[in-house]
Amino acid sequence: MTPLAEDFGPPDETKWLALVEKTLKGQSFDDALITQTADGIAIRPLYTAKDGAVVVRDLRARDADRPWDLRMRAAHPDPRQTASEIMKDLENGAASVLLAIDPTGQSGVAVGAVQDLALALNGVMLDLAPVALDAGFLGPKAADWLGTLAKSAPNAPLAFHMDPLTAFAQAGVSPGPIEGHLIAAATVGARLSETYAKASLFLATGRAAHEAGGSNTEELAMMTASAVTYAKALVRAGLSMEEAFSRIVLGVSLDAEYFTGVAKVRAARALWARITDACGVCVPAVIEARSSNRMLTKADAWTNLLRLTSAAFAGAVGGADAVVLGAFTDALGLPTAFGRRQARNTQLVLMEESHLGRVADPAGGAWYLDNLTDLLARAAWGGFQAIEADGGIVKALESGLIADIVADTCEAQAAQFADKSRKILGVTAFPNAADKPAEVATPDLSDFALEGPSTRVPGPDSKCRPMTPIRFAAAFEGAVA
Numbered sequence: 262m263t264p265l266a267e268d269f270g271p272p273d274e275t276k277w278l279a280l281v282e283k284t285l286k287g288q289s290f291d292d293a294l295i296t297q298t299a300d301g302i303a304i305r306p307l308y309t310a311k312d313g314a315v316v317v318r319d320l321r322a323r324d325a326d327r328p329w330d331l332r333m334r335a336a337h338p339d340p341r342q343t344a345s346e347i348m349k350d351l352e353n354g355a356a357s358v359l360l361a362i363d364p365t366g367q368s369g370v371a372v373g374a375v376q377d378l379a380l381a382l383n384g385v386m387l388d389l390a391p392v393a394l395d396a397g398f399l400g401p402k403a404a405d406w407l408g409t410l411a412k413s414a415p416n417a418p419l420a421f422h423m424d425p426l427t428a429f430a431q432a433g434v435s436p437g438p439i440e441g442h443l444i445a446a447a448t449v450g451a452r453l454s455e456t457y458a459k460a461s462l463f464l465a466t467g468r469a470a471h472e473a474g475g476s477n478t479e480e481l482a483m484m485t486a487s488a489v490t491y492a493k494a495l496v497r498a499g500l501s502m503e504e505a506f507s508r509i510v511l512g513v514s515l516d517a518e519y520f521t522g523v524a525k526v527r528a529a530r531a532l533w534a535r536i537t538d539a540c541g542v543c544v545p546a547v548i549e550a551r552s553s554n555r556m557l558t559k560a561d562a563w564t565n566l567l568r569l570t571s572a573a574f575a576g577a578v579g580g581a582d583a584v585v586l587g588a589f590t591d592a593l594g595l596p597t598a599f600g601r602r603q604a605r606n607t608q609l610v611l612m613e614e615s616h617l618g619r620v621a622d623p624a625g626g627a628w629y630l631d632n633l634t635d636l637l638a639r640a641a642w643g644g645f646q647a648i649e650a651d652g653g654i655v656k657a658l659e660s661g662l663i664a665d666i667v668a669d670t671c672e673a674q675a676a677q678f679a680d681k682s683r684k685i686l687g688v689t690a691f692p693n694a695a696d697k698p699a700e701v702a703t704p705d706l707s708d709f710a711l712e713g714p715s716t717r718v719p720g721p722d723s724k725c726r727p728m729t730p731i732r733f734a735a736a737f738e739g740a741v742a
Contacts, residue, residue: 274309281306293635298521299476299674302636308628314635317531319580321545327356328618330583331393331608332549334359337595337702338366338709340380346601348384353602354609357391357418358586362403364713369395373711375406387411391422393464393583395547397428398436398716401449404462408453415458420510420549422464423450430469430658433727437718439655445718447494454500454508463491466512470663472555473728474671477525478637482644483663484511486654492540505543512544515575516553517568521633522575523624526550528637530580535642550576551585551708557592558734561687562699563619565589566603572609572714577617578624584608591730594701615658655723664726671731678733683720688734 277291285293294306323329333350337343337356347358360381361369372378385392387410396403400423411417425442429435435442450462467475467483475483488509495505513520513529526548533546552572557565566589576584586604588596596604611617626632644666651657658664677683684690 267547274307277307282613299374299670300478300640300641302633304633308632310628312628312632314631316527316625316634316638317534317630318625319527319530320621323618323621325619326613327614327646328654329581330356331603331605331612332357332359332391332397332583332585333601334361334585334587335381336361336363336369338363338369338371338704340370340372340377340709341383342704343370343381344385346598347382349598350601350605351385354605357384357393357420357583359393359422362394362399364399364711366704366709366711371709371711372403373407373713375409377711378403378406379410382410387419388414388417391418391420391583394422395424396422397432398425398429398442399713400425401588402714402716404446404449404453408457408572413456413458415456417457417460419457419460420464420509421450421453421460421462423462424464424466424487424512426490426654426658427466427469429723429725430483430663430728431472431724431730435723436716437722438720439723441718441720443494443655444498444534447491447498450495450508451498452498454504460508461510462495462508464510464512465491466514466548468512468514468551469728470667471514471553472730473664473667474555474674474731474733475667475728476670477521477528478644479570479663479667479670480514480691481525481528481532481637481641482648483654484513484529485536485645486648486657487538488533489649491652498503502540502659503544506537506540506542506544509547511548513548513550513576513581514553515550515572515600516556517603519571519572519578520577520630521581521637522550522572524630524633524637526576526579526581527622527624527630527634528641531634531638532641532645535638538569548581549583549585550581552587554587554591554730555732557587557589557732558685558688558738559592559698560738561693561696562590562593564687565592566607567686569604570607570611571674573611574617577608577611580622590699590701592734593698594703597700597702600699600701658725659723661726664728668726675733675736679736685734685737688737 363369364373404421423446465488467480588600
């Protein structure tokens with residue numbers, strides 16, 4: 262057998278650079294070939310062994326057939342319609358459900374009591390199919406309702422996903438002091454943990470920063486600070502340090518930049534390893550990755566299928582435990598059955614036909630991705646330390662520290678889209694003049710809206726600068742139309 266490389270000499274970076282400079286014809290190497298992320302991290306065209314970094318790797322054996330949890334979001338205001346959609350999802354490939362709850366029906370299922378939740382989950386076997394909640398300040402009450410429906414089945418894989426910090430960051434105000442909401446959530450969580458041994462209690466995420474236009478490291482820093490705050494709250498509520506961390510799920514947002522997404526999921530795992538080690542416990546990270554809403558477009562919504570596929574790819578290759586993929590029509594309204602089928606099948610193709618989960622940490626050993634993972638984790642750790650120096654996540658939200666940083670990053674990214682140094686397919690690049698809006702569901706909210714229970718806790722309201730969700734394409738879609 263003749264070695265294919267025997268006629269080639271050892272690689273010489275100097276010679277390669279000389280050829281590149283000749284090709285650039287006077288252009289600056291840095292200007293032409295090095296790009297900057299929103300975090301200020303330089304992305305170079307070539308990485309070598311000297312760029313390698315030692316990063317935390319997820320080498321757990323994954324189920325070859327079901328390497329990650331295919332989780333579908335349900336948010337139709339009608340609980341009965343929601344139940345129908347959930348059952349169809351579970352029967353056609355989904356493994357779990359993320360149930361968005363909003364008694365008004367505007368941003369979730371109109372659920373205001375345990376009976377309403379029973380309607381929305383009618384037919385779901387709670388001891389088999391994981392159910393995660395997204396209920397904002399209603400989180401503790403919704404957790405109690407779900408616990409009631411599970412009928413004390415100790416092995417029910419429930420994900421209560423209480424997350425008052427994200428609700429506070431996005432709303433800019435909490436009904437009563439935010440510290441009171443943390444105490445209430447931790448108290449309910451500690452009580453439910455006594456019955457449900459496999460349930461997760463809190464979701465620690467920087468989604469508010471991401472959806473408001475923040476960078477990857479800003480999101481990761483907020484996620485890390487939230488995880489520490491939730492762990493402290495659970496310990497105060499009576500859990501051991503180890504059990505407190507074992508009951509927290511990390512949330513990561515994924516957009517269409519799949520290499521960065523892969524590195525971000527891996528960086529989240531590295532940050533978790535750092536904080537748990539500092540707290541003297543050894544608990545593996547559990548990561549739920551959700552597709553970004555800010556990347557979606559109304560114009561030529563079909564291009565969102567490409568963005569969502571990239572996000573799902575990043576979550577799978579990065580090693581997320583659960584992936585929640587939105588519908589390609591989410592920027593327009595509630596998905597139809599077709600939109601939900603596309604969201605399911607995108608993940609199924611990546612899982613069952615592309616076999617993305619058959620290799621443990623497929624990004625491991627790639628100099629570029631290991632380097633990027635390391636840089637993201639280090640920068641996010643610096644952001645986390647800044648939040649802690651400001652007094653922790655609550656103080657950093659109230660002082661405006663996080664919101665101000667995110668606003669500056671959002672402005673810088675919006676400027677890049679405006680000058681077209683970054684493009685949006687179907688909007689600022691290759692707009693479709695014959696675009697016809699995709700079909701969406703249009704329920705009458707007045708048919709389902711409920712009063713809902715009060716979410717107020719005793720004491721004065723806490724306030725912060727709100728991190729309002731945005732879509733980068735929104736500034737340009739009127740011009741396209």
